[in-house]
Amino acid sequence: MISPKLVDLILDHVADGVFTVDREFRITFFNRAAEQITGFASGEALGQPCNQIFRTPICSQDCPLRQSLRTGRTVKNFEIDILTKLGARQTISVCTAPLTAHDGIFLGGVETFRDLSPLKELRSELSSKQSFQNIISKNAVMRQVFETLPNIAQSDATVLIQGRSGTGKELFATAIHNLSPRAEGPLVKVNCGALPETLLESELFGFVKGAFTDARHNRVGRFQAAEGGTIFLDEIGDTPLSVQVKLLRVLQHREFEPLGSERTIKADVRVVAASNQDLDRLVAEGRFREDLFYRLNVILIRIPDLAERGEDIPLLTEHFIRRFNQRMGRGIQGVTDETLAVLMRHPFPGNVRELENVLEHAYIVSRGPQIVVEDLPPYLTRGRLVDLRLPPRNGSIRPGAFDPERQQLVECLRRHAWNIPRAAHELGVHRTTLWRRVKRLGLSWP
Numbered sequence: 001m002i003s004p005k006l007v008d009l010i011l012d013h014v015a016d017g018v019f020t021v022d023r024e025f026r027i028t029f030f031n032r033a034a035e036q037i038t039g040f041a042s043g044e045a046l047g048q049p050c051n052q053i054f055r056t057p058i059c060s061q062d063c064p065l066r067q068s069l070r071t072g073r074t075v076k077n078f079e080i081d082i083l084t085k086l087g088a089r090q091t092i093s094v095c096t097a098p099l100t101a102h103d104g105i106f107l108g109g110v111e112t113f114r115d116l117s118p119l120k121e122l123r124s125e126l127s128s129k130q131s132f133q134n135i136i137s138k139n140a141v142m143r144q145v146f147e148t149l150p151n152i153a154q155s156d157a158t159v160l161i162q163g164r165s166g167t168g169k170e171l172f173a174t175a176i177h178n179l180s181p182r183a184e185g186p187l188v189k190v191n192c193g194a195l196p197e198t199l200l201e202s203e204l205f206g207f208v209k210g211a212f213t214d215a216r217h218n219r220v221g222r223f224q225a226a227e228g229g230t231i232f233l234d235e236i237g238d239t240p241l242s243v244q245v246k247l248l249r250v251l252q253h254r255e256f257e258p259l260g261s262e263r264t265i266k267a268d269v270r271v272v273a274a275s276n277q278d279l280d281r282l283v284a285e286g287r288f289r290e291d292l293f294y295r296l297n298v299i300l301i302r303i304p305d306l307a308e309r310g311e312d313i314p315l316l317t318e319h320f321i322r323r324f325n326q327r328m329g330r331g332i333q334g335v336t337d338e339t340l341a342v343l344m345r346h347p348f349p350g351n352v353r354e355l356e357n358v359l360e361h362a363y364i365v366s367r368g369p370q371i372v373v374e375d376l377p378p379y380l381t382r383g384r385l386v387d388l389r390l391p392p393r394n395g396s397i398r399p400g401a402f403d404p405e406r407q408q409l410v411e412c413l414r415r416h417a418w419n420i421p422r423a424a425h426e427l428g429v430h431r432t433t434l435w436r437r438v439k440r441l442g443l444s445w446p
Helices: 005-010 032-038 050-054 064-071 117-129 140-154 169-178 197-205 243-255 278-284 290-296 311-329 335-345 351-367 404-415 421-427 431-439
Strands: 015-020 026-028 074-083 089-100 108-113 161-163 185-192 230-234 272-273 299-302
Touching: 015 032, 015 117, 032 089, 032 108, 064 074, 064 089, 064 108, 074 351, 074 431, 140 169, 140 299, 140 335, 161 169, 169 185, 169 230, 169 272, 243 278, 335 351, 351 421, 404 421, 404 431, 421 431
Parallel strands: 161 272, 161 299, 185 230, 230 272
Antiparallel strands: 015 026, 015 108, 074 089, 089 108
16 A cells, blocks of 8 residues: 555656645645646645635636535636736646545545646747737638738728628727827727717817807817827718718818818828728619719728638637636636537627627626536527518518628517617617618518
């Protein structure tokens, strides 16, 4: 029979950290590898509650060791960050199990752990090759955009970004600004679809005292606030024709006049615009000025839907869970294979923003170390069918026609029981913009 001293000697020579706790979670054994990984000497750790030595974000919750002692089962390969004695963050992989004597008497628990720093560095290096300015993708089309973006940013040309709601157009606009010579200047963002027509003009160009009834003082507009920097005009397709005329003048002559003023102001501003609508179609329908379209369309960036780059779903899933862990202080390891399969099958009409919302819901309701299928929002697993070919009651779309924009809106609205604010949040648009689209497409409440 091996003596306890020999067991301790053997454990002191293994590469993994090992420690044991009693029923009160006080450390009763702490090997050399544990000392090297944590920075605490064995004498400092013995007798201390394990949460005073490891100080993980989940120590006050149902940590792996508590799970093992509560359920009597082992927990394997649970990844978590700890704080070393010097306060440095260290990533370790943990395995835990209950500790019992030969006669079955419960003694406490045992935990083994290993340093994952080399693996984390490898992951970081791989991630850096799949991300660009907080935009994550390994899709070939997106990689081509990544390669050209620095050159685009260095120029001062107007940029038009086209892509569905939730694809990350604002991230691209931010990247262009951050990589440009104007990076030290302001980046001013305007959601053109969120403001009523009567307010949009004064918001963009400002006004002078007395310009209208409530104009009791002068106000600087967004273009003037962006002087020396970049202005991002999101949802440019929702801009009314009356405002489009003034935008055209800014792009042509780099000048504008505040509402109610006769003074012309020069605009040293780079314009980056974005639209989730097909501006070519809006021009053909007479709802967007052709001359403005060509002024905006100097450099065009098209962002594919998430459905067109399914290979990014696992990558984005890992990214969002890592971000939630940092924000909420938990240690969720990821999603199960079954959960990932459900995510891969879903078309994600709300694109990356919908994926983020789905994972945040699952993250909040999850209770285990991984997100399981049951944690996902019910609409992903119910398999509901949506009839998208039924014409609206006012007949604005011909019967039997298939409209991708209508498909996206109907699916989203039905998911949220036709709650406009919630649907707008998922689609990443202002509720005023969503109201306009619902009206334009002739959608009616069921």
